[in-house]
Amino acid sequence: MTLTEDRTITVHDPRTGTVVGRVxxxxxxxxxxxxxxxRAAGPGWARTAAAERGAALxxxxxxxxxxxxxxxxxxxxxxxxPFADARGGVDTGVGTLVQYAELGPVHRGxxxxxxxxATDLMVPEPRGxxxxxxxWNDPVAVAAGLIGGALATGNTVVHKPSERSxxxxxxxxxxxxxxxxxxxxxxxxxxxxVGAELVAADVDAVAHVGSSATGRSIALSCAGxxxxxxxxxxxxxxxxxxxxxxxxxxxEQAALGAFANAGQICVSVERIYVHAAVxxxxxxxxxxxxxxxAARIGPLVDERHRAQVHAHVTGALAVGARAxxxxxxxxxxxxxxxxxxxxxxEPGMAxxxxxxxxxxxxxxxxxxxxxxxxxxxxxxxxxAATVLTADMAHAQTAWRELPVGTVxxxxxxxxxxxxxxxxRRGSGQGFGYGPELLDELTTVKVVHLAGPGA
Numbered sequence: 001m002t003l004t005e006d007r008t009i010t011v012h013d014p015r016t017g018t019v020v021g022r023v024x025x026x027x028x029x030x031x032x033x034x035x036x037x038x039r040a041a042g043p044g045w046a047r048t049a050a051a052e053r054g055a056a057l058x059x060x061x062x063x064x065x066x067x068x069x070x071x072x073x074x075x076x077x078x079x080x081x082p083f084a085d086a087r088g089g090v091d092t093g094v095g096t097l098v099q100y101a102e103l104g105p106v107h108r109g110x111x112x113x114x115x116x117x118a119t120d121l122m123v124p125e126p127r128g129x130x131x132x133x134x135x136w137n138d139p140v141a142v143a144a145g146l147i148g149g150a151l152a153t154g155n156t157v158v159h160k161p162s163e164r165s166x167x168x169x170x171x172x173x174x175x176x177x178x179x180x181x182x183x184x185x186x187x188x189x190x191x192x193x194v195g196a197e198l199v200a201a202d203v204d205a206v207a208h209v210g211s212s213a214t215g216r217s218i219a220l221s222c223a224g225x226x227x228x229x230x231x232x233x234x235x236x237x238x239x240x241x242x243x244x245x246x247x248x249x250x251x252e253q254a255a256l257g258a259f260a261n262a263g264q265i266c267v268s269v270e271r272i273y274v275h276a277a278v279x280x281x282x283x284x285x286x287x288x289x290x291x292x293x294a295a296r297i298g299p300l301v302d303e304r305h306r307a308q309v310h311a312h313v314t315g316a317l318a319v320g321a322r323a324x325x326x327x328x329x330x331x332x333x334x335x336x337x338x339x340x341x342x343x344x345x346e347p348g349m350a351x352x353x354x355x356x357x358x359x360x361x362x363x364x365x366x367x368x369x370x371x372x373x374x375x376x377x378x379x380x381x382x383x384a385a386t387v388l389t390a391d392m393a394h395a396q397t398a399w400r401e402l403p404v405g406t407v408x409x410x411x412x413x414x415x416x417x418x419x420x421x422x423x424r425r426g427s428g429q430g431f432g433y434g435p436e437l438l439d440e441l442t443t444v445k446v447v448h449l450a451g452p453g454a
Contacts (some may be wrong), residue, residue, distance in 0.1 A: 007217045009191060010165050011092050014080035014299040014335040025190035028197060031158075034186035035201045036131045038156040046126045046154040050105040053152055057101035060176040064144070066092045067175055071140055074168040079136050080299040084370045085261060087096030093144030093172070100145075100438075102150030107438045108369065118450035124442035126154035127228055129203030133195050133218075135209045136164035136301055137264045145222055146207040146230075147176060147185065149437040152412045155205070156184050162210075163191040164301050196221075203227060205441060207429060209266070212355070212381070212426045219429070230440045231428035232266065234355040235383030237405060239412065240377035240398065242279040242369050243388035250388045251285030252276070252331045257412035258361040259293040262300055263309075267384040269412060271345075271352045273372035279365045283343060286361060290325035290339035293359070299335040301359055306335045309358030312351040313340055316362065321345050326359070353379060369394050377403055382424030386412045 007025035012018065026034075045053070064071070068090045074327040075086035112120035130150040139161060150157050161169020165188050177185040188194060192214065199206050199221050205228040208218050215233035222229040239257060241250045257269030274282050300306045306329065313327050326340030342362040345352055351362045366372040369389070375387060376398075384406040387398045399407040405421035408414070420434025430440050 002213070004035055004131055007190075009166065009189075010013065010081070011078055011164065011166065012020060013077050014302050015333075017303075017333045017409065019334075020077050021046055021167055023163070023170075023189045024188075026188040026194050031194065031197050034158045034188050035129060035131075035198070035203060037118055037183040038158050038186050038220060039202065041181060042126070042128055042156045045151075045156055045184050048154070050107070050152075050154070050286045051085055051153065051433075054101040054105045056179050057097050057104070057148060057152060060179040061094050061097035062141065063175050063179065064090065064097065064140075064172065065430060067171075071168060071172055074171060075139060075165065076298075078165040078168055079139070079301050081261060082298050085298075089138045089141045093140040096141065096144040096433075097148045097176075100152040101147035103435055103438060105322060107153060107435075107442070109444070112446075115450070116450070118448060120449070121447040123445050123447055124153070124439070125295060127443050128155060128443060129196045129202070130155045130157050130205045130207055131201070131203040132157050132159045133198070133206070133208040133210065133214075134159070134161055136162035137261065137266070139165040139168045142209050143169060145433045145437065146209070147173070148442050149433075150205075150207065151180070151184065153438050153442045155441055156186075158186045158188060158198060158203065160188050160190060160195050163189075205230065207432070207441070208232075209418075209432065212428075215428055216426070228440070228443075230432055230437070232383075232423055232426040232432040234357075234381060234421075235427050235428065236270045236353070236355050236379050236381040237267055237384045237386070237404070238402075239272045239386045240369070240372045240376055240388065241274040241282060242273065242372075242387070242391060242394055243275040244390045245278065245388050247278040247281040248285045250274075251282050251289050253388060254361060254410050255281075255289035255293055255339070259290070259297055260357045260413075262297045262337065263359040264301065264357055267406065267413075268357070269361065270356055270384065271376075272361055273366050273376055274363055275369060275372065276365050276367055276402035279363075279402050283341070283363060286341050286363070287325045290341050290361070293339045296360055297339065301335065302339050305357070309337055309356055312354065312356045313342065315361060316342055316345060316349045318352045319346070319349065321349065321351070321362070339407075347375060347378075355381070373398055373401060377401060380426040383427040384408065384421075
């Protein structure tokens with residue numbers, strides 16, 4: 001992705017470097033018009049029966065399903081994500097729209113036990129206009145969740161897709177909008193400057209998935225004027241490998257967590273703490289895994305991002321880390337980066353302290369589980385963590401002490417449907433998915449109904 005002086009964004013295919021397309025940053029006038037249109041459409045959409053809103057989302061989900069190959073191809077072109085993985089993201093988005101189509105009509109308030117002569121209610125109401133800012137690494141699935149949850153609860157939406165996947169994001173939103181009244185779902189194109197303008201506009205809530213720096217800016221803006229913020233931001237997710245586990249299996253889990261989608265998943269494994277008792281065999285197996293993953297992953301999203309990933313790697317190598325696999329920028333077109341295994345990592349290295357968001361597995365050998373857990377708990381992020389252990393006392397201690405929203409024991413990915421976590425610290429705030437997202441995107445009004453003279 002490049003940006004010219006006239007604010008035109010050029011999107012390149014990260015596999016080849018060829019131009020995919022161009023979009024122009026929305027003007028201030030366009031942003032204001034989109035928010036105004038959503039504001040004007042709000043009362044009518046809020047008064048629409050929840051079942052009718054659900055039916056509209058069902059129709060939108062069916063239309064997205066019909067366009068799944070088109071959306072997956074656009075995702076592959078703009079982000080480099082392999083087609084099968086991109087198609088999986090679209091399918092997930094379809095399922096999410098269906099989920100909120102079903103959950104919206106049964107989202108309910110409560111009655112309260114007051115005086116016999118009165119009725120007391122707690123009623124959820126839409127927040128109003130929701131600005132939805134979505135990322136490039138899974139552009140359909142994430143947008144489907146935030147947009148679906150907002151629409152199901154009677155809000156109207158102004159959506160800004162990532163400037164790294166603008167055509168995918170816009171096309172998805174257009175398909176959904178075709179099944180809604182005018183103004184209920186507006187779309188604006190642009191980079192972070194457009195996002196900042198939208199966040200500062202007359203919106204009632206902001207739902208954002210992206211970097212922690214952007215999330216902090218959004219939280220500050222919303223706090224200043226009383227808007228609600230739902231944020232899922234960066235992570236630096238640890239993986240703990242305990243003594244007593246099969247080191248080959250642990251390496252398979254670590255590789256899956258660190259290398260899937262070229263490490264460009266919000267809950268990718270970003271740092272590994274391995275017990276000294278299993279470290280040698282684990283490292284050997286992880287190097288073998290890196291070699292097997294090399295032909296399976298796509299490129300990073302663009303060369304600018306690759307430079308950031310490589311800077312973390314070279315920074316670690318400069319102060320004592322060893323590259324057991326990868327660690328160099330390959331020749332040829334595109335933004336490819338090899339699965340990389342770093343040994344002898346130390347706590348002060350950026351690759352252990354910050355989010356790398358690439359196919360890099362930095363490993364730190366620790367003398368025992370307690371030391372690994374202590375170091376895993378450190379840092380400024382709090383998205384997720386994984387623990388591989390056969391000791392259930394260790395598992396119990398770890399999930400209670402890790403200051404993160406999600407802890408996974410003996411599996412880097414997976415979980416039952418409907419789970420919804422609250423990220424902590426620099427990783428965000430609020431429930432960004434699951435049934436609880438409907439609570440985030442509504443506000444509760446208490447009503448006391450009494451007869452005259454009561």
